[in-house]
Amino acid sequence: MGIIRKYRFMILRRSSQLSLMFLFFAGNAYGWSVLKGNLSSSRIMDEVPLSDPFAILQIFAAGSIVSSEALLGALTITTFFAIAGGRVFCSWVCPMNLVTDLANRLRRTFRIDSAGKSWWMSRNTRYWVIGIGLIVSLFMGVAAFEWLSPVSMLHRGVIYGMGAGWAAVLSIFLFDFLVIKNGFCGHICPLGGFYSIIGRFGLFRIRHHKGKCTLCMKCIEICPEKQVLSMVGKKDGMVLSGECTNCGRCIEVCDDNAMKFGMRYISKIT
């Protein structure tokens, strides 16, 4: 029982990621109509349209308009994740999260970080990648990130066949495992950056109770975006940064009940 409690959000997240992936897979393989398409565009029960708002934004930048269906789908997704808050997409939906979490896990097991200085990269790189991606879209006349997104390659690979896409996934894995900690999801991925912006004012947020904190720093150690936990041990407060993925790992590792999920604007901070 204890172990389930210790990994309660992890179990929920993996179930969410895997079941979504399976439903997409079944949409193609068995013709189930629960979810058809993939993370770029899809339909629920052949009716409700969903679209990746970042992809649609790139199509706009490339100088094209899309059908109202795709627009409505992008709006639905944007609204959902804007309300949910943080990068819920990244840690509850995105299939690449499974890969990079594994890389991070192995990184801890083999204590890669203890081997001295590692490479450094700004966490703002992702916002630059968004900007460059939109400019490249404008000049090349296509949605630029969609042409090389390893996230889409992995997701499409699971549904329609991988091709040489495994190479992209492997390189992301090795990059996160051996080069930079949380290198892809936490530094480069423009989709993550995009959802950071969207989820900036969302509802579900991590809150910290300073009074219970014993400064063990386990939460900082486990957090894939540790800059968002700047208040830990210093003051009571909510994680307000959109870069927090709402993965809930900090809550799970905290032995002092100092971290909790809360509702911004609604629940009290302490």
Place this chain on the structure above:
Amino acid sequence: MGDAREEISEEIREETNGRRKFLIETVRGLGFAVTGGLVWSGFIEGKKAYPFILRPPGAAPEESFLVRCTKCGMCVEACPYDALILASPGDERPVGTPYLMPRERPCYMCKDIPCMKACPTGALDKSLVSEKDGHGKAKLNINLAKIGMAVIDRENCIAYWGIQCDACYRVCPLIDKAITVEYTRNERTGKHAILAPVVHSDACTGCGLCERACVTKKASIFVLPRRVAMGESSERYIRGWDIKDEQRLEGVSPETKTVTPRSSKDPLEYLNKGDF
């Protein structure tokens, strides 16, 4: 006195260092961004250049198809014959976009065009496969699809050798419109006929059933994208005996834009000089 001066210069140095640092960091960031952007663009340009790709029926012209397609794969899922393939990395085609390989599986020309209907963005455009019926209402017509055009290699097509084969002709869903058979005398034997298939671009949809049916080891009739398979005559060459073709002249300026060393001279002068 000396101390104060040193202090001031130290301050200035720090200030200029700060400014210098900021400038250098900005320039470095920009350099990084431009490098990344160029590599990124180069990658896309390389992938975009692949010309021999056959898109599903109703696909907008390649440029606008590529910008609108979100690579969701719903057309692939909708295809009841599993004829559509979603390009995966390593296919040397724009990744995630749908295409056909008619020799493996052609388009069977569903009347309700489920692949087109599944498209959420309009990359597969309904208006390109619809026509007005008697009451002015738009109606789907798969025969308007322009997936590509069948091209015949006359040197390897055994019908052109004089051996009787009409596999492509018989299988064509627009038999006698898209593919006809032309009878000519077999000069080699002097007593047989050659029954040669001929493709007509106005009717051919590029479904690829002929390519699939072709009996030669490697298909001698195969579908190519229309922009690859077809030429285009300039508006200055008109079939004067065809009123419809005359219409291509509308809006064409009489001024010619082509200038060559010869055309820069007056025609009379060019004739009189006698240097041709």
